Amino acid sequence: MPARAGEPLAAALLAAGVQVFGRSLKYHRPRGPYCLQGHCSGCLMRVDGIPNVRTCQTAVRAGMVVERQRGWPSASFDAFRALDWLSGQGIDHHSMFTSSAATNRLAARFVRRLSGFGELPAGEPRPPAPVERWQRQVVVVGGGAAGLQAARELHRRGVRSTLFERQEVAGGRLLDGSDSAGGDGQGSWARLAELHRQLEGSENLELLPGTTVVAVYPGDRLQVVAVQERRTLVVEAERLLLACGDYEQVRLFEGSDLPGVFAVRAFDRLFYLHGVIPGEPVVLCGDSPRLLRLAGDLVAAGVEVAALVSGATRPPLPAGEGAFPLVPGRLPVRASGGRWIERLEIAPAPSEPADGLFDCGCLVSEYPPAPAYELAHHAGCRVDFDSACGFRVVVDDGGRTSNAAVFAAGHCTGAMSLEQALEAGRRAATGMAESLSGGSGRED
Amino acid sequence: MGKVIVCRCEDVTLEDLRQAFAAGHRDLESLKRFTGLSTGFCQGKCCAAHAGRFLAELRGGDDMVCDPTRTRPLLHPTPAACFAAIASGEAPDQEDA
Amino acid sequence: MRDRAELVIIGGGVLGLSLAYHLARMGLGDIVVIEQGYLCFGASGRNGGGVRQQWSTEDHIRLARRSVAIYRRLAAETGFNIWFRQGGYLFLSRDAVAAATLERNVKLQNSLGLRTRLLSPAQARRLVDGLDTSGVELCAYNPDDGVLFPWPVVWGLARVATSLGVEINTFCRATAIDVQGGRIVKVVTDRGAVATSRVVNAAGGWSSQVARLAGVELPNRPYRHEILVSEPLKPFLEPMVCDLADGTYFSQTMRGEICGGLSDPLEHSSLNTSSSLRFLSRMSASLLRLLPRLGGVKILRQWAGYYDETPDGNPVLGRTAGVEGFIQLNGFGGHGFMLAPAVGQIMAEWLLRRVREPLVERYGLERFSSGQLQRETLVIG
CATH class of the missing domain: 3.10.20 (Ubiquitin-like (UB roll))
Incomplete structure (x- = not known):
């Protein structure tokens, strides 16, 4: 292949x-x-x-x-x-x-x-991975918008931090294609490049990509367990800044679990980063400007777009107006197909009968992502529920959680824009720096 | 009418949740145990928010959902070999989650 | 909530519900059960589901044997699948003393009709592919022991009991037990009071706290016990494997997960159910040591529950001197689930028919002050 x-x-x-x-x-x-x-x-x-x-x-x-x-x-x-x-x-x-x-x-x-998924691993048994024990003053989990901005702010204040990023390249949302060209010329790729430039060569930042934090154990000292391909790190941290982001979700309806139904950011990465169109025609469901931009870019790239279905009754017009039908006031209610999505039915509301049907080779389904609250919950931080996004870490303006040693910022604390996530990262870092220096954060 | 799958890992449907709620499992911990929701490979990353909304709707508000189900390590499934060599001589209550 | 009942059971775990189930089936349905959380909130919802008959005392062997017989038909009786899988229990001993204990136990178990047999390390390896038996002296295996899913046992007992008139109140906490003139008159909860002359303390890890509501001191203390579960894989492991040296035990559930735990000598008494890195690492090390090919198997989740421990490893049953109508049904350590069906049945008969029951007399609270203790030594898995 x-x-x-x-x-x-x-x-x-x-x-x-x-x-x-x-x-x-x-x-x-x-x-x-x-x-x-x-x-x-x-x-x-x-x-x-x-x-x-x-x-x-x-x-x-x-x-x-x-x-x-x-x-x-x-x-x-x-x-x-x-x-x-x-x-x-x-x-x-x-x-x-x-x-x-x-x-x-x-x-x-x-x-x-x-029962069960899969057989036991084949081959030689996997031996115990080497373990390293570290002590760090500040550990940041997540190298997306909030985490990188927090690291940048800590660096500016002369506070050393260690940042764990699960992916091989830090950036998170800032890497996403459809946010790359913001209307004000401050696209996310430009922002990411700027952050990287500001952090490059910083003695205050220890950046470890390809490192997955799998657990936080609270106690007298927080213990953060991070796993890399060849070793396990057990890190004692004085302060923890959680910027773990969120999990993409799709709208629930009959058949919404069929292969070929993608969350927006998943499809976005397939298309913009990997140049893969998993099926045609594409149907998009959602209301956001980024989805409209994505639809326009698909048409421009010669991809067949069957429709953009929008729950809103009067959505803003897409850039590629006229290139595909825009169906306002409708929601997807049923996806069908044998091994992959083939058809999509829409209706004015989930409880009403379907009044539209599309051939569908791929559905891009926009839905609020769910905050990644789990590590904060391990650490005993308060988590609450908001039907707009799901469970989320509760923080104040300075990113403080209910555990004095743990701060959180960005999408793990709820839905927000990219700009808000960057700002939240900066504030949490400020709050944390202040807590470390006994209430008077040092400004360089 | 086909299935609306809420939890993909364990094939839990919206109808399963409705029936469990009707049978008296009206908090997330009970719903989780009775239906298998959030107990699979992803440990709730794809269904906890949906289940919270389901409960909020039936119980009449976000405030009625209270806490998520208790979160336990690990955040992602990880080979046992990654933890086998962690020498840990400390007292047990020094490192709890 | 009812304001009056023949009997109030504090604790909606497997022991309290087994008693309610058997009483209701014998005709006494006028029971109120008080459970502080959801059903399965306590140890009944947190254990690994092991059910074995390999014990070191005659009482435990008889109770376990009777419980296995009940578990074999419980799904049909309650309409709830409990997925009881009799894949056996394999005990490993690593020194001469432990080996001698196994030999003695197997003799006793055989004399009581169990099919337990001693196995050499080589025979054990044939039973568990890839088992590392270096350092293992002798093994004991019973093919009729097994594992089940604890939650549906609780739900099934609750559903049948409810249908026979028992009222189960979840998220309801007992706040006082009113004793007048040495007799129980009512139980007060955060949702109202229930007038009654008899109260059963089946509160597991909380049983000492509940006893104090009636001014009674129990020797029971709760100890955290941790456990973990792996990704679900196709069936490859039949028995529960138990290492007597460090208390490691693990089996494969019907869903295909490896589920197991181990004892921790450093654990001190508390009602703490948090998870520890110490357990995760010790248990992972044990799994790799016993079955090296588990090294690449992914751990999904760890959690914790309680052992409700007594000084002699035996339960506390029956009447309480000085408080008439206060009945103890607790102190089952980490094996309440293994014995609950039989104990619930025996206690129900004892309560209803008011016959003499040697078991209840032997395991009464007074034994701790009279000093007549008989130790159970097999208290793991």
Whole structure:
């Protein structure tokens, strides 16, 4: 299979026309990536003998052995999908096969054989990874807009910080294509370049990309556990600044879990960064200016766009006006297709009958991302619920959480613009610097 | 009418949530246990917000959702080998999450 | 909430609900259960689901055997799948003393009708592919032990009990037990009071706190116990593996996850359910040591619950001297789930028929002051 070196495996597979990456647990529904951000389970495959590998987080290499998991006779054509067709609204696994004790024992044996994703890792057992114990004054988790801006502010104030970024390249949202050309000429790529320039060679910043923070243990000293490919870091930190961002979501409706339905930023990266169009025609659902810009760019690139469906009754007109139908006042209510989305039905509201149908080779579904609140919750910080985005870390203007040693900024604290995330990063860093110097933050 | 999948990892449908709520599981911890929601590979990253909205709607407001389900390490599934060599001689209550 | 009941059970865990279930099936449904959280909030919702019959005392062996028989039919009785999988339990001993204990236990277990047998390390390796038995002296294996899903056991018992008249109040906390003239007259909760003459303390980790509401001091103390679970994989492990040297235990659930924990000698008594890095690292090291090919298996989640421990490793059952109507059903350490079906049944018969029950007499609270202790030594997994 041809692929570009270094490209995520999932993007290469989509470019090669792979539709089904695996099968779901209970109903054997087809699964494929929708977040391409390393948080969903849609892109899991067996890679080089290792089960449940996130292919969107794995760089493609020549000679890789990539296999689908689950499904009989194969994940691509899975006879157990019949369970899905036959079960209507679902199977109650609590009550099935409980008619008699003997039936129950027999059924349990059968169910066990259907359970599980993937076989044990093949080959030599993985030996314990080397561990390093570090002590740091300030640890920043997340190198997106808020985290980088916070590091920049800490640097300016002469405070040393260690920044862990899960991806190989820091930038987060600032790397996204459709934000790259902001209306004011201050596009996100320009902002990112500026931040990198300001931080370059800084003795105050220890930047570790390719490092995943997997746990925070609170106590007298915070312990941050970060995992790299070849070693594990256990870092004792005096202060922690969480800028972990958020998780892409898609709108929920019947069939919204079909492969071919993508979150906006996932599609955005496929198109702008990797040049991959996973299916045509493209239908876009949402209201934001960035989605309209994306639609315009798709048309300009010669991609067939079937429609832009907008929940708003009067959305702003897209740049490429007239190149595709703009359907206001409608929401997607049903996606259908065998192994990949083929059709999309829309309606005035989820409870009303569908009044429109599109052939659909790929759906870009805009929905508020969910803040990544988990590490803050590990650390005992207060988290609340806001239906606009989901659970989020509660912070004050200075980024302080309910744990005095932990600060948070950016999208893990709720929905905001890129500018607001940058500003929140700056404020949290200021608040933290003040807390370190006993209330009088030093201005250089 | 087909399925609306809320939790992709465990194939939990919107109807499963409705039935669990009707059966008296009216807080997220109970809903999670009864339906399997948020117990899979992604540990809720793709469904916790959706489930919170479901609960907020049925209980009549965001304030009624209270806390998310208890968050436990790990943030991402990680090989046991990554932790096996962490020598840890400290007292157990010095490092709790 | 009812303002009057024949019996109030404090604690909606597996023990309290097993008692309510058996009483209701025997005809006494006028019961109010008070649970401070959601169903499965306490240890009943946090354990690894191991159910074994390999014990070191006759009482425990008999109770466990009876419980396994009940678990085998419970799904059909309650209409709730509990996914009980009898893949066996494999104990590993690493020194002569532990090996001698296993030999003695197996003899006792065989005499009581269990199919336990001693295995050499080589035989154990045939049972668990890839098991590292270096340093292992002797093993004991019972093919009828197993693992189940704890949550649906609780829901099933609750649903049947409710249908037979039991009222279960979740998110309801007992704040006082009113004792007048040495007799219980009512239980006060944050949602109202229930007049009753009998109260069962089935509060697990909180049982000492609940006893204090009636002015009674229990020797029970809660200890945190941690556990973790891996990504779900296709079936590859049949038995629960238990290492007597450090208390490591792990098995594969019906969902395919490796689920296990281990004891921590440094743990001190507390009602703390936080997770620790110390456990994550010790447990990971144990898994790699016992089954090296688990090194590449991904850990999904760790959590914690309680062991409700007593000085002799045996439960506290029955009447309480000085407070008439106050009944203890607690102190089951980390194995309440293994024994709850049988204990609930026996206690129900004892309460309803008012017959003499040797078990209840042996494990009464008075034993701690009279000094007649019989130690249970197999208190892991």
